[in-house]
Amino acid sequence: MRAVTLTGQRLEVADLPVPQPGAGQLLLKVERCGICGSDLHCRLHADELADSLELCGYPRYVRSHERVVLGHEILGEVVDHGPWGRRTLKPGTRVVAVPLVRRGRQVDGVGLSAHALGGFAEYVVVQEALTLPVPSGLPAHLAALTEPMAVAWHAVTRGEVTRKDVAIVLGCGPVGLAVVAVLKSRGVGTVIASDPSAGRRALATKCGADIVVDPAVTSPWESATGHGFMSTMPDEYNAGIDALEGMARLPVPWWTAWRALDRLGATRPRRPVVFECVGTPGMIDGILAAAPLHSRIVVVGVCMGPDTMRPSLAVNKELDLRFAVGYTPLEFRDTLHALAGGTLDVSHLVTGRVGLDGVASAFTALTDPEVHAKILIDPSLDTDLILAG
Structure with missing residues (x-):
């Protein structure tokens, strides 16, 4: 099969053997696979991420010297079953899957380990128990967004946001835009989105943000005045x-x-729920300094290197700092059906589509926030051009 491999920082198209599904696994023919920020980070910061995950007890995250096939935002068609599976998903069924595979008790992240080839390829292996059929009528470009939207679904859940809350989303890349969309799908009344990119601000408006600001011109914190928050x-x-x-x-x-x-509940202080979706050094400390007292802060952006913050700010303001990663299988399922039911509208997030030959150029294009939000790989395309979403 044709696949895009990453070694060091080099992306290239290669011919690889079609992977074979093991016990309880499925072989999928890839229909779409999204390019995630994690893929971009992996190309440039694999060893830093691997060091962190090794401390979390997972020593098999891809290292820069290893050859890996990236891609974990997968939509595919069932081709074959491994042994001892349930076989409830028949060949030809369009599916999405939580990107984990298990051999024995060893679990690996699909597309994020040299031990689990990802979806930047014509075929990929997934775990049958973690695979869901795509509801009839859901277009491919939306079904392929299930995985990244589930990340945002989980982050909003971590924030325990209610309809009456004010949510402030800092950073309107794909993750921030997804958070905005999920917040509005859940009926949150006031969502403030902040990003220096005019293109991303326009997409935030399409995602439903009530107030969109350029932080170089207007502070998102000033935009949240009038809601009874205490600033000092x-x-x-x-x-x-x-x-x-x-x-x-x-x-x-x-x-x-x-x-x-x-x-x-009358003595409970009013506070916004803040979503940090940038992931650059200094962001968390800046939020601690600027956020109103008692703010709940959910960190979704992944800072690649070491960072510093002043705990005394959080202590004196009694800030609630939380971190979010991934999602539960139920959240993944609920996200898929929210997309299918139309309550979660993110069709405008897909700004490009590319074949395997164009993946390297897509990585480059994604560094410009004014042009693209989400590019999907379509292995059936025989082109290296980035087509409109």
């Missing part, structure tokens, strides 16, 4: 003193009144 510690101290002075006029002790208000 004296603001909170004054609010506490005002409350006590008001309760002193009540016919019950102030602590009795305070406990009653606690039970009603």
Whole structure:
């Protein structure tokens, strides 16, 4: 089969044997495979990522000296089954899959390990238990977005965002745009999106963002004023003193009144939910410095190198800092059906389509935020040109 291999930073098309599905696995003919930010990072920062994942107990992430076939955002057609499978997905079924494969008890990330070839190829092996049929009528370019949209679905879930919350999305690359779309699909009333790229800001508007700002011109934090957030510690101290002075006029002790208000949730401070979707050094510390008191911060962007932050900012503001990666199988399934049902509209995110011969040029094109958001690989295309999405 034809596949795009990565060794060091070199991408090239090669002829490889068609992989064979093992126990409980499926062989898919790849229909589409998205190029993810993780693929771009892997090309330039494989060893740094591998070092981090080794500390997490996974020593098989791709190293720069290894030859790997990238690609984990996969839509394909079932071709064959490995032994001892359920065989409920018949040949010809269009499917998407959580990109993990297991041999024995060893689990590898599809397209992110030299031990699990990815979807930048004509064929790929996936785990049958992690594979879902694509609902009838869902176009290929949307079905192929299931995996990256599931990442955003999980991040929003991690943020515990309600319809009444104000969400601030910093960075409108593919991940940030996906977060905006998921937030709006869940009915969040106010979504503020910030990015220096005019092209990405335009896409954020199409994804449903209520307020879109250029951070070089307007602070996203200023755009969130008027929602009762406290910006300074004296603001909170004054609010506490005002409350006590008001309760002193009540016919019950102030602590009795305070406990009653606690039970009603009236003393819970208002705060935005912030999604950091940039992943560059200094972003987290900048958010800690600028965010209102009690903000909940969900870090979705992956910073490749070491970073520093001032914990005293988070402590004194009582900020809630969370990190998000991946998704659960249920979130993956729910994302697929939200796409199929039309409640999650991200059709405008796909800005390009390319054959295997054009993958290297697509990697280059994706470095320009004004031109592309998501490029899908279509192995059936016999061209090295990037076609419109």
